[in-house]
Amino acid sequence: xxxxxxxxxxxxxxxxxxxxxxxxxxxxxxxxxxxxxxxxxxxxxxxxxxxxxxxxxxxxxxxxxxxxxxxxxxxxxxxxxxxxxxxxxxxxxxxxxxxxxxxxxxxxxx
Amino acid sequence: xxxxxxxxxxxxxxxxxxxxxxxxxxxxxxxxxxxxxxxxxxxxxxxxxxxxxxxxxxxxxxxxxxxxxxxxxxxxxxxxxxxxxxxxxxxxxxxxxxxxxxxxxxxxxxxxxx
Numbered sequence: 001x002x003x004x005x006x007x008x009x010x011x012x013x014x015x016x017x018x019x020x021x022x023x024x025x026x027x028x029x030x031x032x033x034x035x036x037x038x039x040x041x042x043x044x045x046x047x048x049x050x051x052x053x054x055x056x057x058x059x060x061x062x063x064x065x066x067x068x069x070x071x072x073x074x075x076x077x078x079x080x081x082x083x084x085x086x087x088x089x090x091x092x093x094x095x096x097x098x099x100x101x102x103x104x105x106x107x108x109x110x
Numbered sequence: 111x112x113x114x115x116x117x118x119x120x121x122x123x124x125x126x127x128x129x130x131x132x133x134x135x136x137x138x139x140x141x142x143x144x145x146x147x148x149x150x151x152x153x154x155x156x157x158x159x160x161x162x163x164x165x166x167x168x169x170x171x172x173x174x175x176x177x178x179x180x181x182x183x184x185x186x187x188x189x190x191x192x193x194x195x196x197x198x199x200x201x202x203x204x205x206x207x208x209x210x211x212x213x214x215x216x217x218x219x220x221x222x223x224x
Binding site: 031032034036038041042043044045046049051085087091097098100102103 | 150215
């Protein structure tokens, strides 16, 4: 069964304390893996797309990486404004359907 | 110049009523979606339309009926609302079904059933 699992469920960090969020997936024929950020009361906001193992993308303090079984979202020296829920989603095969993980709630303490 | 806009933002209604949620995108995308996000924040696809045609219809009660008058609009009508329908409903759009480009989301409609 196609599945996307994110860990940890929640993470509290001190400002400046770097860490990584994990997204493991079991889907056939991965077309793309997406990372989104969701703030309370808002819709998911697109961050990155990764298409093949070994690919990396960076944006400010965030860096996303992809292997054949999982993706990591590394956050370096986070700031309180990085607090949000981070969602991972995969698109498989010819199917346009995207499967979301349950997200990681990240809280950065000042 | 909101890319994907939904109305209303909040909807509070009684069980058994019928209600509609509207969605419009100005990105020129061909494909639009409806998602349901439950109390545990799990986002699950309900429907997908490509150029006004239904292409994804997940296991959703037939009380839910999407309608796409044109490719920039996808509305969701819900009949005989039940307590379990309480959730946040998100509309999204993407360039097309053969594209592996990301989806762009609206800010959601929070539906509360009394």
